[in-house]
Amino acid sequence: MWRRNGLSLISQVFYYQDVKCREEMYDKDIIMLQIGASLMDPNKFLLLVLQRYELAEAFNKTVSTKDQDLIKQYNTLIEEMLQVLIYIVGERYVPGVGNVTKEEVTMREIIHLLCIEPMPHSAVAKNLPENENNETGLENVISKVATFKKPGVSGHGVYELKDESLKDFNMYFYHYSKTQHSKAEHMQKKRRKQENKDEALPPPPPPEFCPAFSKVINLLNCDIMMYILRTVFERAIDTDSNLWTEGMLQMAFHILALGLLEEKQQLQKAPEEEVTFDFYHKASRLGSSAMNIQILLEKLKGIPQLEGQKDMITWLLQMFDTVKRLREKSCLIVATTSGLESIKNDEITHDKEKAERKRKAEAARLHRQKIMAQMSALQKNFIETHKLMYTSEMPGKEDSIMEEERCKQRCTQSVTPAVSDYSRIALGPKRGPTVTEKEVLTCILCQEEQEVKIENNAMVLSACVQKSTALTQHRGKPIELSGETLDPLFMDPDLAYGTYTGSCGHVMHAVCWQKYFEAVQLSSQQRIHVDLFDLESGEYLCPLCKSLCNTVIPIIPLQPQKLNSENADVLAQLLTLAQWIQTVLARISGYNIRYAKGENPVPVFFNQGTGDSAFDFHSILNFGVQSLIKYSNSIKDMVILFATTIYRIGLKVPPDETDPRVPMLTWSTCAFTTQAIGKAPKKTGLDVSVR
DSSP: OHHHHHHHHHHHHHHHHSTTTTTTTHHHHHHHHHHHHHHSOHHHHHHHHHHHTTOTTTTOTTOOOOOHHHHHHHHHHHHHHHHHHHHHHHOOOSBTTBSOOHHHHHHHHHHHHHHHOOBOHHHHHHTSOOOTTSOOOHHHHHHHHEEEEOOOSSSOOEEEEOGGGGGGOOTTOTTOOHHHHHHHHHHHHHHHHHTTOOOOOOOOOOOOBOGGGGGGGGGTTSHHHHHHHHHHHHHHHOTTOOSOOHHHHHHHHHHHHHHHHHHHHHHHHSOGGGOOOOHHHHHTSOOTTSOOHHHHHHHHHTOGGGGGGHHHHHHHHHHHHHHHHHHHSOHHHHHHHHHHHHHHHHHHHHHHHHHHHHHHHHHHHHHHHHHHHHHHHHHHHHHHHTHHHHHTSOSSOOOHHHHHHHHHHHHTSOSSOOTTOGGGOOSSTTOOOOOOOOOEEEOTTTOOEEEOOTTSOOEEEEEEEEEEOTTOSSTTOOOOOOTTTOOTTSOOTTOOOEEEEEEEEEEEEHHHHHHHHHHHHHHHHHOSSOOSSOGGGTOEEOTTTOOEESEEEEOOOOOOOOOOHHHHHHHHHHSOHHHHHHHHHHHHHHHHHHHHTTOOOOOOOTTOOOTHHHHHHHHHHTTTOOOOOOOOHHHHHHHHHHHHHHHHHHHTSOOOTTOTHHHHHHHHHHHHHHHHHHHHHHHHTOOOOOO
8 A cells, every 4th residue: 555655656756746736736846935925024034944844953053963864854955955046046038927928938848848858859859848739839949049950860850959049058947857957967068168158157137037036036035045055164174074965055056046146137227226135244244153055155165076067167257346446436427437338339229220120131132133034044945945936037136025925825825836836845856845844852861852864873752552442343353363373564454453663752762762771670670569661571660650661662863855857757657557566576575486486585774675676676766866875873773673673562572573473563553543543533532643
């Protein structure tokens, strides 16, 4: 029973500070303590805190105990009390408590999360509280405080904190757990050490309290607070005392820094006689040991056991000198300086407004220039595409408006083109020119851009090849043919099944994909549990959207096809339809004879033909005017990989690149996929264009 109750208490403590519940539990308790501190006398408030923690005896000067358990208990309670006091005085990033906005609150949460370690987008969003619309506000502010680091081959992209945001790090951030606090402190000290800076981590200058909470800062310079700080410092100096810890001392330094920063901010904003916050004077008073806090800090600086706190002590002593110099300024100098600063501020404001107007005008000019460049590029592209339409026009200068009207009229003509309009003919001797556009794609793995060219390394799309019955006319009909005997050239009129290829559209370099797939295989070998996909069949998850894939589709660049019309006309006169059919039948007969003799014809991939006969056959299909395109080896390898995957899955046989059915099955897959995509919208009533 006790164990069960103990687990229940642990769960309550966990959810009390968890990101899902802390706004209504933990944060509200801190605000309630701040309300009490703003309404009560600060000395009475601290006495009540000491009473609630049962530490009144622990701060008695005559306390002496040899009970180590009691000392450990006192030290733990004092640390927790000092931490709560830091939260009451320093945590002002709540709209209504401090002069802050919701965006500033979210930015502060993100800064302290990224101070622990760089995190991916999902981890940052998971650790941020959601509003009533289930939104965190992450996307609106993340770019202001962090930069996105591109992912590697098998990793995820992470956000790294900008250098200018590191100054807002607060070591005692109230949403840190103990583990996060230790890790953040270690990371920031390590970073400062690498940059050859001191390891002091003072609190950042806090925002002002709202008027209703303005009296909370009086906790810092009240008599009880000074007594607590002096007692902690004196016990650290006393070699016989063990009623202190380094963590307790670190928290006392933090409270001291908050008081000095508060007084410095007030002195910078108002003349000395108007500042009622006198933390410096009270810290300079002599205590019962005839030493003030500054003298105690000097003594702590010389203790060898506190070598790690020496930089923080140095920072505190420098801050004491800064506040002292601000206090010593005369009212006349302050007034004169404030007058000069007001004039200077007016000039700065005027200059800023002028610079802002200039910036907006320059941005508008660049925007107009960009639009004009785009219009010019579109116009040139149109003219290049319809070059033959302009050659029939008379040379000379014509009115641009009339020219545009003629172009519009041509574009709105009937779908059936005139014989002389070569730009609209796709096949035959009068085929128009093919226009290619520069295509630059970004790899989702390495984030590098590459233009798609035939001589470059291949870029691929993650894809999944599978059997489909989307076009079948008789559902449930058994398939009796085996993969060994099935000929994809002859399609069953029932369209019982086909091979469908789908893609999520995410682009990768072929090399990056191969490295990613190898990394997936390696990590799968090291796992104990069973994977959700079959690696032996080439299955993997898309690196970006995690959809199931089993192959890649190579991206083949579109090549401009130039046709010599004169040669095509001559060839068209010599090669009639009957002659063309006779040539094709002869070629098929030749393949059948070779197959009967036991010679398996090798499928033609690109320029891997079978001598002059393959070239002649290719010439017939291309009017004898189109030369073979030489692709890079990387593109060839990816095409073969894609084709053999279709062959393996479509026929359920082991992969075989030399099987003559490979190219036929590949074209069959293209046709089946196109028809299946076109059939789906008819059922749903959607308009989908198939490319």
